Amino acid sequence: MAIFAVAVVGNLIGLAVAFAMTSRSPALRRSASVYVTIIRNLPIFFLMLVTFFVLPQQLGIRIDKVYAFVGTLSIYAGAYLAEVYRGALIALPKGLREAGLAIGLTEGQTRIWVIIPVMVRNALPALSNNFISLFKDTSVAAAIAVPELTFYARQINNNTFRVIEVWSVCSLMYVAACYLIAAGLRYAERRLAIPH
């Protein structure tokens, strides 16, 4: 379930950061690109350990580990998705925004009703790649004892020593889930593709 929360929050962060990266204010642009560069160049496992160990022990911020995991993965996903959205935003023709403004929408309305729908549809192929790798990154949560598939696989492995069965089933489940996600997104891509 956590993956859906991550997808929603991550997408919101990604969209916001992508708009910040293409905005007119240099400070906003600079800080957004610093965020993206730093997060994209850090391992997800490192980020997990930091939220799990450094935040509670040093800074006194205690978060439930599932929330910590969802938060970390969202921040991580946000940086990757921001890059995808930024690419899609830059590729949009300028006339789109101008047309939105010309029919009397405000800047914000143009963004929500004109730019985002077109951009997301263009970005879908790149997005689905990111979603799949995001889904696979959830396995890292096992290392901080969030009870998900890999965590239970390890537990069963240690309890029963049925090593080969456990790992083949676990990886097959991931493969199947990735296939389902990929198929679903490809369907969405076909349905939502902008006809030329």
Add this chain to the structure above:
Amino acid sequence: MDFIRLFSDLYIARWAILEGVGMTLIISFVAIILGTMLGIGVALSLVYGGKFQRFLVRVFLEYVRGTPVFVLILACYYVLSQAGIQLTPFQAGLVALTVFCSSHVGENLRGALLALPKGQTEAAKAIGLTFRQTFVYVLAPQALRQALPAWINTAAELVKASTLLSVIGVVELMLTTRQIIALKPRPLEFYLLAGIIYFLICFSIERLGRRVERRISLPS
């Protein structure tokens, strides 16, 4: 925070941290060399192999690509030892990273080979080159050029994936950091240091990739 204590702690830990960095770099480097060789094999058999070979390699590739690296690492560690192959954590981790890398490289190279216009092969045939010559002198140089930037990204991916090896007990930078923190309880400072080191490694690889991409992009 008293800085003198902090610096003395850092100073005491200096060799351990350096060894950790060395291990991270070594295992990533060896994995990318071996993974690239395996990946070239994967790409070649996908593009030029017979039907059966293609099918087998396809299954391998889909399986590896659909499995998270973390699961690959744990599976290599536990399953190989169960199967009677006794490996140290380092070797098991190396196998996992190599397989992971080969799937990336294989998919990337396959794309690059298939993206070459058919006219290239036809032109080579027309001037009388054998298949081997066509591949070595015409197709491979262009495909490698196409695939190089993504290959460098794979290297950064591997450095990041190597952090997960700390779970099976490979003493690389992440595990070193955690061990140091167990002795000198300064999680904030040591994690920050590890983060900076990882950032520097990955950032320089990424920058290198961008530079290479600009240098080798075909003038259109």
